[in-house]
Amino acid sequence: MRIRKETALAYTFLSPVLLFYAIFLVIPVLFSLFISFTDWGGFDLESMEWVGLKNYRKILSPESNxxxxxxxxxxxxxxxxxxxxxxxxxxxxxxxxxxxxxxxxxxxxxxxxxxxxxxxxxxxxxxxxxxxxxxxxxxxxxxxxxxxxxxxxxxxxxxxxxxxxxxxxxxxxxxxxxxxxxxxxxxxxxxxxxxxxxxxxxxxxxxxxxxxxxxxxxxxxxxxxxxxxxxxxxxxxxxxxxxxxxxxxxxxxxxxxxxxxxxxxxxxxxxxxxxxxxxxxxxxxxxxxxxxxxx
Amino acid sequence: MKPQRTPWISYAVILLGSVLMVFPFLDMVFSSFKSASEYASLRYSLLPQTFVFDNYKLAFEQLKLAMLFKNSLLRSVSITLLVLLTSSLAGYVLAKLKFPGKQLIFRFILATMMFPAFLFFIPNYYITVHFPLAGGNDLFGAGGSGGLAASQLGLIVPFAVSGFGIFLMRQFIMGIEDAYIEAARIDGARELRIFAQLVLPMTAPVLATLAIFEFINSWNEFIWALLMNSVNTDLATLPVGIQMLKSHLDPTLTQPLVMAGLVIATVPVLLAFILLQKHYVRGMMNSGLK
Incomplete structure (x- = not known):
């Protein structure tokens, strides 16, 4: 019983931190990885167009700056x-x-x-x-x-x-x-x-x-x-x-x-x-x- | 090493170096007192021929200094308080409590420090502006006028937790004897009370270090504030407001004005830092390598 109380307490104290990292670190990294495979101007999500590796090919090509x-x-x-x-x-x-x-x-x-x-x-x-x-x-x-x-x-x-x-x-x-x-x-x-x-x-x-x-x-x-x-x-x-x-x-x-x-x-x-x-x-x-x- | 004789060469080198470090600041302060015509003249001089205060008068007129100051101060104070709170809570939990998943969470927090800031500007800009139920947004983050960036929250919330802060607090709290905490528990103290009245006061020196560090960093932070200013110009902080002033007008005319703005923005913080440097420098030197 004692241990479970401590666990509950620990996660209560940690919850703001974990929520923050979910919203401003984990989701952003995944979101950003997804964006990198699309053509997008940053406006509404419907206008995102999946282009596969095109962006990577473009920036890693010898002509790119x-x-x-x-x-x-x-x-x-x-x-x-x-x-x-x-x-x-x-x-x-x-x-x-x-x-x-x-x-x-x-x-x-x-x-x-x-x-x-x-x-x-x-x-x-x-x-x-x-x-x-x-x-x-x-x-x-x-x-x-x-x-x-x-x-x-x-x-x-x-x-x-x-x-x-x-x-x-x-x-x-x-x-x-x-x-x-x-x-x-x-x-x-x-x-x-x-x-x-x-x-x-x-x-x-x-x-x-x-x-x-x-x-x-x-x-x-x-x-x-x-x-x-x-x-x-x-x-x-x-x-x-x-x-x-x-x-x-x-x-x-x-x-x-x-x-x-x-x-x-x-x-x-x-x-x-x-x-x-x-x-x-x-x-x-x-x-x-x-x-x-x-x- | 205790030198017996006065180390003249060391003094000479360090003095010369100090001049190189401090000179740009002197240049900034003195040129803020130059008149625009003197500034536009072709020869460099450190000291103004006559000290004029016009630049400061103009800076107060052309910059919305009250707003800039308010935003900078509100932002820095809020971030500092939030980081102190979240870091000490998480640091205490990770140092003193036993629970499943502890090692995993600690490793994760260490790993967050390896992610470079530039990776987050793009996604966090979108997330902040389209934050659900903020700034008139609906549950899906649409329809509003800037989400979190509709208010100063946009400048504050994405900085509310610091991996470095959690790490720093954990390391310090690990050094506190378990016996104190156990004794308080046996006396029947509630956990929140143990944290607030027993652990927190003992961490005062490291809290001071972290507070100075966070306050200065958020006061000086520029890129995110610039992005928030592009959503909502009411969110300009001092560095952003001064940089924007520069890009709008004729640079040769506004340079002394910019210098005056920069003096207003930096000198209070520098003076505060010099007064508090003992807490900061000592804290950083003790915690930098562990």
């Missing part, structure tokens, strides 16, 4: 932002660990992470402005010609990546700092007694012991980068010029909500989702071998 440049850009964006934010965060978290007022410094680096992307995107747009922006102010001040960062297809993607990498530093610093704190002080003390210098200690103690944290940061921020599109939306609206900054989730968003191709957009969402899922599983495997059991 989805594989290239859109998915290529998605990977470049994820790679670039992770490279910038991870390398910076590794250095920053190490140097902060040697200072006083660590909380203050970490907060400063974290400020972009608690700011709306609309602000981040617009401020970087202003800094990139070819006529009155800060960065071109410095470039022309040094005697070079000003660069049209976001209107030039050769520079646009890199310009968005730099902003995105800058934005990601703070959260990586937070996680890496937590990892650094978990390394016992006496390891360093013992190394100092043996005469190891700071550089030697970092390479022989810090990096090996930090490896699970490093893998965690790399993988979560890479997956985050593959999904990200808000910054690109704010800075370039539609992934322009041309498709030079366009990424998968943004193309999906515009196909659905700018052009009303809900079928194509849903197919794109699933292709991107499956790609991310495969990458996640591969990385989980690397994780396990890299010594993170609990992830």
């Amino acid at each position: 989805f594989l290239h440049p859109v998915l290529t850009n998605t990977f470049l964006y994820a790679f670039g932002t992770v490279a910038i934010s991870f390398c910076s965060a590794l250095a920053v978290s190490f140097f902060i660990s040697r200072l006083r007022f660590q909380g203050l410094w970490r907060t400063l680096y974290f400020l972009p992470s608690v700011t709306t992307i609309v602000a981040i995107g617009n401020v970087w747009l202003y800094m990139y402005n070819p006529t009155n922006g800060l960065i071109n102010g410095i470039i022309t001040g040094l005697g070079f010609r000003s660069v049209n960062f976001l209107d030039d297809p050769h520079h646009a993607l890199l310009s968005v990546i730099v902003a995105g990498g800058w934005l990601g530093i703070g959260s990586s610093v937070l996680i890496l700092s937590a990892g650094l704190k978990a390394i016992p002080d006496n390891y360093y003390e013992a190394a100092s007694l043996e005469g190891a210098g700071a550089m030697r200690q970092y390479i022989s103690i810090t990096l090996p012991l930090l490896r699970p944290t490093i893998l965690f940061v790399l993988i979560t921020s890479f997956i985050g980068g593959l999904q990200s599109f808000t910054l690109t939306l704010v800075m370039t609206k539609n992934g322009g010029p041309g498709d030079s900054t366009n990424v998968g989730a943004l193309e999906m968003y515009n196909q659905a909500f700018s052009f009303g191709n809900w079928g194509i957009a849903s197919a794109m969402a699933f292709v991107l989702f499956v790609a991310i899922l495969i990458i996640t599983l591969v990385q989980l495997f690397i994780f396990r071998r890299g010594g993170v059991e609990s992830y």
Whole structure:
């Protein structure tokens, strides 16, 4: 009797959560999978037309812009932002660990992470402005010609990546700092007694012991980068010029909500989702071998 | 590592980096005080030649700031309260009660965190707009004027549960001694009372972390709010209202105005964050890796 009461209680407490996931997660995923096999403008359900694999064939065909440049850009964006934010965060978290007022410094680096992307995107747009922006102010001040960062297809993607990498530093610093704190002080003390210098200690103690944290940061921020599109939306609206900054989730968003191709957009969402899922599983495997059991 | 000498190089690197992190914010604040003509001039300068407050006056006139603020605040407060409630209830159940299906539900909640947000914009947009019996819709979700998006519910309901929140609460509540709960049960306390008066107060530190996290995230969330605004313009939040202002008018004229709007939208949250960062940063650092 006691056990059945506990079961009833548990499911009563869980019912709002389970109902929510049914309506806003399970049904949507199935619905979205169904839409991806139809031709639909998102209006009434009767106007849905079953087209089988047509949408998938279309976006995966060599002529489509989805594989290239859109998915290529998605990977470049994820790679670039992770490279910038991870390398910076590794250095920053190490140097902060040697200072006083660590909380203050970490907060400063974290400020972009608690700011709306609309602000981040617009401020970087202003800094990139070819006529009155800060960065071109410095470039022309040094005697070079000003660069049209976001209107030039050769520079646009890199310009968005730099902003995105800058934005990601703070959260990586937070996680890496937590990892650094978990390394016992006496390891360093013992190394100092043996005469190891700071550089030697970092390479022989810090990096090996930090490896699970490093893998965690790399993988979560890479997956985050593959999904990200808000910054690109704010800075370039539609992934322009041309498709030079366009990424998968943004193309999906515009196909659905700018052009009303809900079928194509849903197919794109699933292709991107499956790609991310495969990458996640591969990385989980690397994780396990890299010594993170609990992830 | 306790440094004996002052680590000058570390200070130099971190200070330089901090300048790079904070500078864009300074640029935003200072340019919000530039006049449109100074802004349109060809040379960059950080400081305005003369500080003008016109942009703020204009921002208050042209943006429906009262509405934007109300929507942003109502949304963030509601989502935060709902997530705290659902996360602590589910977290408690998954940490302390024994029942069939527990492992399955916990695995499911972990799995929900692997689904990327972009997968849900399309179906959830349709579901929200065609929500049965909401906003004048009939039982089949037809006939109404926007379903949940007829009111602020459209901004709130799809964010009412957070897999991360449930996970965070479960991990924390697992650390509470079973003996407390057993003792209360033996004393005859009802289950809801055990949860509300015994467990919940003990979770205060992690609730604070989760509250700050959810409030900031929902205050800043942009894409869903933009979609809801496309159904019903009365649902614009601060980020949406400011971004829309930008796309409507001549960009060179409105840029300082946009900056003023962004200062209004971000600076209160940033200041609140700096005040509360201890709860947030410590909570995140303790929970980030477990």
